[in-house]
Amino acid sequence: MVQIPKQQPAPGPAPDAPSPPPDSVPQGTPHSVPTSADVARLAGVSRATVSYVLNNTSAVRISEPTRRRVHAAAKELGYVPHAAARSLRAGHTRMVLMPTPQIAVGPLFSQFFNELQWALSRFDYTVVQYGSLGLTGEEAARAWAELRPVAVLAPDATALGARGVAVLKRSGAKAVFTLGPQRADGAHALLMDQRLVGRAAADHLLAGGRRRIGVVVPEEGGLEAFSRPRLDGVRAAVRAAGDHEVTELPLAYTEDSAARLADHWSAFGLDAVFAYNDEYAMLLMRALQDRDIRVPDEVAVVGADDLMLGRLLRPRLSSVRIELPSGRGLAELVDRVVREPGGKPEVHDVLGASVVHRESS
């Protein structure tokens, strides 16, 4: 706040004189960032001692008066250690990189992300979400590798390929995980097999006697990684049950789009819909009801994510509840791999899907 006006150092030795300035008043250097050397000077000790004190190095015992002086000096200068210098020296970091998915991906997933982040920080990892916007697999990997993270948890929408994984490992990453519906060669996988969601919905509808099933496929870009496998899951379940029909229903998240779909509804001849998720389900259900198409009598509707809103609709919306594992457990897994790298890539199936049956189906 106090603006020191032009407090130039007194004319003396040239700025790059090799000898350190003997008159070591730290305020003399007006506004550079304080380093451990500054702390050392102010406390009248060496940089080594500063390091020992501030890191509580147990292998070395520093006298209490000295500790006090160092701490006081650090506080007075507002000294904050330089993470880059530290990790450069150490040769490794505790950084876990979680590249942000480009697309917003729903409250469920982002809560999962948050929980995982919290759990990892309990393990003393520094979690960093890195916005590598618009970069593709290998390029993205190179950008991430520059940070030398000890672990990378990549939402596989980033299409990290085997090449990308290799880049990261060569850069020193001990653990590379993909998390999402697909896996990448060489990386561990927290596999979230979205087909299970479709399968659960289809099994439920088939069990209720429905035979002509429609599947909403969002037109919004970036959702294909989820919508495709969900559709595939429905197809597989339906095929297993005796080759009934499955109709793709493209739908954008707008009232117009829903209206168009509903206008042609009878042409599809469906008796059930899996609506991708609860929000699309709500959109579609509203459009159907506005046209006096009765749910569930004429058509059963099932959403996914089991959001609160489903319980508030009338009829109450049946929904596929998706269970993601605890952040705590995953953090343990990551930590284990970091500490014992070199194992074969593990594939963990981390997605559970079960239908919550309500009134719409």
Add this chain to the structure above:
Amino acid sequence: MVQIPKQQPAPGPAPDAPSPPPDSVPQGTPHSVPTSADVARLAGVSRATVSYVLNNTSAVRISEPTRRRVHAAAKELGYVPHAAARSLRAGHTRMVLMPTPQIAVGPLFSQFFNELQWALSRFDYTVVQYGSLGLTGEEAARAWAELRPVAVLAPDATALGARGVAVLKRSGAKAVFTLGPQRADGAHALLMDQRLVGRAAADHLLAGGRRRIGVVVPEEGGLEAFSRPRLDGVRAAVRAAGDHEVTELPLAYTEDSAARLADHWSAFGLDAVFAYNDEYAMLLMRALQDRDIRVPDEVAVVGADDLMLGRLLRPRLSSVRIELPSGRGLAELVDRVVREPGGKPEVHDVLGASVVHRESS
């Protein structure tokens, strides 16, 4: 993948012999991370030349054959530069730190975040979301300062105080912004005055002849920073219009809580509710309707955020549309401050609020 078993270096000079190994076959060092020195060795040039080539340094002209050799060597080794070393040498970074808010904060805000992130990366900043979970103002600031970001955009739920701002500036941050309903001394502010949301809702309700207004206050922790000012905004508007009543309505985001509130509804004697946001509005409206309390005849309901779901409810939900500024503009602002620091802290009012009148009010 190929596990080289115990490939120990042949017995020769002690491992810490000062002379570099003359037989410099890079494959000889099994699995360390390649550095620019490795690239230089493989290409048969100096580290300086490698740096010049890989950074396209224009002040220096390198022959085409040399460039080729360097690029080939870099690719063969899978060389990725070390960001920490680079920024240590450079004395600054292009990192913009955006600490993640602890609480999930709704789709509107996170979309705004994403847009801002994208815009900043167009300005060649590296955007990093840092999960400093559970740390308070000054401690959090110290943790962030270790990364030496050039700019910090702090959601003020992190309660970055004047002290925290000072810590960041001393650590070299050229631009410190808070973004949210409050500001911090010394920092620039992208002020999102949530009172405007409450005011807009209240003005709308008052204009419609409503006089006894209730305001939903979410019981979920972490939302106070938003709900308090929204309530205050309603209070201010109501006071200005002639001192009518304002009733606080605590509500958790559960059906039970909404049911309890609705059960005692008549006791409140209200003719209007501002429901904090669309989701709480939906929750409350459903509970009211289930008890045959008519909306909007008996009670007008207004939400906020103008989500799609509001349009799908019956009656359609009136809502306060919140306008956040373009990420592009804010990125420009941040960039300007980074390039010309030292100016007085600027306060930018970046939140617009206007009611979308539908059927529920």
Add this chain to the structure above:
DNA sequence: TTGAAAGCGATACCAG
């Protein structure tokens, strides 16, 4: 108990 000094990896100056 403390200090001097070597390096971590990359860059930019100054010679050659």
Add this chain to the structure above:
DNA sequence: CTGGTATCGCTTTCAA
């Protein structure tokens, strides 16, 4: 046109 080399801030032996 290219190669030494000092340097950024910090940790960590090794000596004193």
